Amino acid sequence: MNAHPSRRTLLLGAVAATALSACATSGADDDDTSAKGDATAENPFGAPADAPLEVVVFKGGYGDQYAIEAGTVYKQKFPKATVDHKGIQRVGEVLQPRFISDDPPDVVDNSGAGRLDLVTLVSSGKLTDLTELLDAPSLDDPAKKVRDTLMPGVVEEGTYDGKVLVLNYSSVLWGIWYSKSLFAKHSWAYPTSWAEMLALCEQVKKAGIAPWTWQGKFPEYMNDPLISLAAKAGGHDLVKSVDNLEPGIWKSPAMLAAADAVHQLAARGYIMPGSEALSHTEAQNAWSKGQAAFIPCGSWLEGEQQQVTPAGFDMVLGTVPALTGADKLPNGAVMAASSESFLVPAKAGNARGGLEYLRILFSQKVARGFAQNSKALPVVAGATDGLTLSSGLASTAETAKAAGANLFGYRFRTWYPALAKALDDATGELLTKRTTPDKWAERVQKAADAVAADSSVTKQKR
Incomplete structure (x- = not known):
């Protein structure tokens, strides 16, 4: 779910949605034409070592320090790559023309007021299926898949028509x-x-x-x-x-x-x-x-x-x-859900790098930093363990723990x-x-x- 004016509300209007749909291509169903390197245990998606990576993040109440940190780790892993990070408002207004022209960034945090119409992106085939990411080894423990490090409901919330197209970052x-x-x-x-x-x-x-x-x-x-x-x-x-x-x-x-x-x-x-x-x-x-x-x-x-x-x-x-x-x-x-909707566009120039960036983003190190700086629960299980939490974040964590299986959410x-x-x-x-x-x-x-x-x-x- 996404938040209110600073976290979730107003999707793009019908005119914008119509324009996006009218210019849609088959997107995720097309052959992958993005840059690709050799896949290894350390680089499971074959992210090219020297290809630039563009990341666009909604900079709202959570800030964007956590996303910058993920970019820093990516740069350490691929020293020859450049990471172009942009923290912005009104994600939809800025990125809609780029999705229409099939020239999107490599990673997008589609959140906040005026975000892109996710339903239209899905129906237009504009998003990469993230199943490959979920089945990849996690950064923290190669014996554990990324999907097994996430809190319950996260994968379900990002699933459309049987495909996982979005992964939310914050547990709300x-x-x-x-x-x-x-x-x-x-x-x-x-x-x-x-x-x-x-x-x-x-x-x-x-x-x-x-x-x-x-x-x-x-x-x-x-x-x-x-x-x-x-x-x-x-x-x-x-x-x-x-x-x-x-x-x-x-x-x-x-x-x-x-x-x-x-x-x-x-x-x-x-x-x-x-x-x-x-x-x-x-x-x-x-x-x-x-x-x-x-x-x-x-x-x-x-x-x-x-x-x-x-x-x-x-x-x-x-x-x-x-x-x-x-x-x-x-x-x-x-009532609970996850927010901060991260996605990799189907036509991203460096979709392989986008998947690797998300693997880093959903690591314990980055998630713990998010909890400390943003005063919010990340969806990475156990990320707040051992941390000294503020009153609000501590009460949120305690509430989630006490609720157990008694969580509910509307879609x-x-x-x-x-x-x-x-x-x-x-x-x-x-x-x-x-x-x-x-x-x-x-x-x-x-x-x-x-x-x-x-x-x-x-x-x-x-």
Whole structure:
């Protein structure tokens, strides 16, 4: 999954997608015409020793130091090669023309606002199948394949039409953030049910602090706790039904109850006034200053806020509380996915080098550096073992460990951007009390039905 304005949102529009599709070639199905050297145990893909390597990375809340480090290791391995690293914003706007002209970089981190339309890249055959990388020996332990070093779900999330075309780098958990020190000061306990959440919000309000704020300009932030509540109540079957566009799922009892739960925050005056007009950074900065007790966000929050968060704030990630007393998923269940979508274009001039770069990127050394610098969990298993972790990253790691197999994740955002946009718009209205939970459900269900009926939209199935 990918992040909000700094991590995941707006895919390229229909015009851009149409242009990309219109100029598509068979891409990955063509013969490999990129540069190639001799394959050896140390160089399993036959990356040419002297061919240049171009890497384009989204430089957002995680920064790009980890990608630079991977390039440094690549350069040490191939001293005659040049590594052209570019950390940029708006990846789609910059790279779309190059994909259309079949002159893409060798490695791309397709993340952030305005990223390339991944579904179109897939259907146009613009991406290299990464199975060869997954089956190659890992850099750290040649006896272990790269695929065996990754956390559960990473390969599945990058698989389209039976091919692994993307590998995400950061393991993201979504929840509700709060200051451990603020809670200790007021003797507040993090709630385990939504009824407890509403009761605590009343206490927080009486203490002169806004219970919640949210990134109002980007309603998908508040969608995360909403659809998490629904998943807990309805279980994995509900999550799959949403992704599979099954009729009536957005009007189901679990989904309606989740919408009502979130709506209560607005209805009872538990949201900081003016939140609906705030950007993600503005809302997060207000929260970091102690103006609100809770804020919804993914686990990249600490890294994004590390320059402005006061010492001793001790931010921690809390799981979304149970919705009912009969939830199908346990209280510790958490919405999780991976983000920072790395890919090797099919028409890359040095695709062999691109695969080797990714083998280096997914090594313990680079992953540990990512955890330390970006305050985020990499998808490389065991990469944080033995590290002294910050409060936010430690809580994220503990939450993931406690959840165990009780992780869940939706995929409709990537598969069906039109549905994601309709959900965002509807939730924005719900949180500003301009619509009701029932009307919210009708509106989103109508959008889901429209996508299901649209024969021009390629359907995915879980």
